[in-house]
Amino acid sequence: MLSVNHIFCGYNNQDIIKDISFDVEAGCNLSIIGPNGCGKSTLLKAIAHIIPYRGSIKIGETEISETKRKDLAKNIALMTQINSIHFPYTVYETVSLGRYCHMDGMLPRLSSLDKDIIYDSMEKVGLLSIRNAKINQLSGSQLQRVFLAKIFAQDPKIILLDEPTNHLDLRYQIELLEYIKQWKKKKERAVVTVLHDLNLVQEYADKVILLNNGEKFQYGAIKDILSNKSLEEVYKIDIKKWMTKVMIKWQA
Numbered sequence: 274m275l276s277v278n279h280i281f282c283g284y285n286n287q288d289i290i291k292d293i294s295f296d297v298e299a300g301c302n303l304s305i306i307g308p309n310g311c312g313k314s315t316l317l318k319a320i321a322h323i324i325p326y327r328g329s330i331k332i333g334e335t336e337i338s339e340t341k342r343k344d345l346a347k348n349i350a351l352m353t354q355i356n357s358i359h360f361p362y363t364v365y366e367t368v369s370l371g372r373y374c375h376m377d378g379m380l381p382r383l384s385s386l387d388k389d390i391i392y393d394s395m396e397k398v399g400l401l402s403i404r405n406a407k408i409n410q411l412s413g414s415q416l417q418r419v420f421l422a423k424i425f426a427q428d429p430k431i432i433l434l435d436e437p438t439n440h441l442d443l444r445y446q447i448e449l450l451e452y453i454k455q456w457k458k459k460k461e462r463a464v465v466t467v468l469h470d471l472n473l474v475q476e477y478a479d480k481v482i483l484l485n486n487g488e489k490f491q492y493g494a495i496k497d498i499l500s501n502k503s504l505e506e507v508y509k510i511d512i513k514k515w516m517t518k519v520m521i522k523w524q525a
């Protein structure tokens with residue numbers, strides 16, 4: 274459902290991402306991994322069309338650069354790390370923003386269907402009881418759930434997540450990725466995630482693209498990528514050996 278073909282993109286006329294191609298099928302959770310600064314977030318920004326690109330990025334048959342922003346929002350939603358909160362909206366108001374791409378007219382109003390979807394989205398991530406709380410008074414994990422509910426309310430086909438588990442403790446990291454896993458079960462949905470924690474990648478990804486210096490180093494099924502020597506070559510550390518050493522300590 275998402276086809277990325279020979280794309281180049283970057284900043285100030287300098288390419289960070291160089292000639293990357295891959296496909297994401299419906300039902301897939303693709304993880305983009307690689308060392309710091311290799312271009313993971315930049316690639317995600319191009320897919321969300323936040324930055325321009327050369328080459329082709331299509332959802333179905335439609336090139337995203339030729340799609341109006343509002344129509345693109347019906348297909349793709351991007352969740353980044355928590356940024357500063359500028360407006361003290363309530364949880365309900367923030368989640369409602371997800372519906373705007375589906376509304377028409379100069380002064381759009383939420384229909385009863387929109388309201389049902391907003392409530393359903395808040396319920397999915399356990400926010401109903403705090404729906405009237407101001408978001409600038411929430412904890413980091415509550416705030417992440419608010420942004421996730423907003424994305425669920427947006428009801429896109431593809432969710433892009435840029436290090437969504439940063440600042441969350443292990444319980445909430447797992448909780449967030451489980452919410453996404455449940456969301457993805459519905460037909461014609463896919464997820465692309467930038468994750469640093471290779472244990473979470475191991476557990477939640479179906480496919481992996483391993484970047485190195487803005488280029489595709491490896492791409493394939495999770496078990497093939499995480500078990501071969503490419504990781505060591507790119508990260509400059511024997512990750513499997515390190516993980517296994519720590520695991521033995523947990524088992525002691």
Ligand SMILES: Nc1ncnc2c1ncn2[C@@H]1O[C@H](COP(=O)(O)OP(=O)(O)OP(=O)(O)O)[C@@H](O)[C@H]1O
Nearest residue numbers: 284285289307308309310311312313314315316467
């Ligand atoms: N807005 C920007 N303007 C100019 N250069 C940028 C901008 N954002 C990122 N870069 C540069 O692009 C390169 C790739 O950055 P990017 O954030 O995509 O990497 P990353 O793999 O996501 O890194 P990390 O794992 O550290 O989050 C880096 O050299 C970075 O300095």
